[in-house]
Amino acid sequence: MCGTCGCEGDAGVRLTTLPDDAAHPHPHGPSGDTGRTVVLEARVLAKNEDLAVRNRRSLAGRGIVVVNLMSSPGSGKTTLLERTVRELGVQWPVAVIEGDQETHLDAERIRATGCPVVQINTGAGCHLDADMVRRGLEALDPPDSSLVLVENVGNLVCPALFDLGETARVVVMSVPEGDDKPVKYPHMFRTADLVLINKADLLPYVDFDPERCARQVRSLHPAAEVLQISATRGDGMPAWYGWLRALRPGLLPPG
């Protein structure tokens, strides 16, 4: 398959702390369509989109904000989450869902901060989907009005197509990756509400033009915000926390 990831849908997906349950509804059987041509006009991803809508509705009803963090491997998602749960978690209950193909390493890093965390291992899969997140949320059982940060599998391609039912989508890129990532991975960046340019502490050493990068992001999604941060040194954290706080339902305009 795809030489870099090799996603296999749901095959081999594992969720820690939850027993494997294959008990989702799966309507079967012919429904009288015996003619030669059966017209479907069905969205291919309808099932995921319906599950995402359900997630979104139940989370909104409980005032829970869910943020989907996506990036290429190693951009600094887990480092950012470690700092965020430590610094923001004192004012706002925070929980984390970690998605990786294998290992519990990232979940262990989050657990070390004392934050509730669930690890989803996708096996051969290269992205989280709405059903995995539903199961993750069930296992986490976050309190009303809390924040749930979801670290998607490190991959700038596949997660772009899968709505998780999140409140907002964030793409983390980092200075050493180069400032042309947005135009190289347009599907990912066009769905981003916020783009974080991480490892800003390396700007003096790397040929990276933040303004050029921001222009590319806006050419794909004019409403996207772009912030420079350093997850290790702490640059830009107040702006990031401010952006997160603005997602809280109380602050959103009605409707």
Added chain:
Amino acid sequence: MHELAISQAVVDAVRERTGDQRVRSLRLVVGRLSGVVPDALRFSFELVAEGTPLEGADLVIEEPGGRARCRSCGTEFGTEGLVVLCPCGSADVAVTAGSELLVRSVEVA
């Protein structure tokens, strides 16, 4: 890559309607801006369809091109990519077509 997940979703969506009936061919719509590569989809479909009533079915793939509309001046135009600039110079452009990902119809035996 995600084409395997997409193929699985196609097989599931079809079987919800046609159950165990043998499927001879499928007509899909994969827009040029959908992020799904038709060749990769064909390859992964073959793997996923194996052992199902869709095994060996022909895939007919429509690939509608991209279209966009400028929010500044209202012009509509065709586009090959997602990085779109209106002839008027504005980058505030909405993609209006080309992102489709649909199962249009199937032929059953």
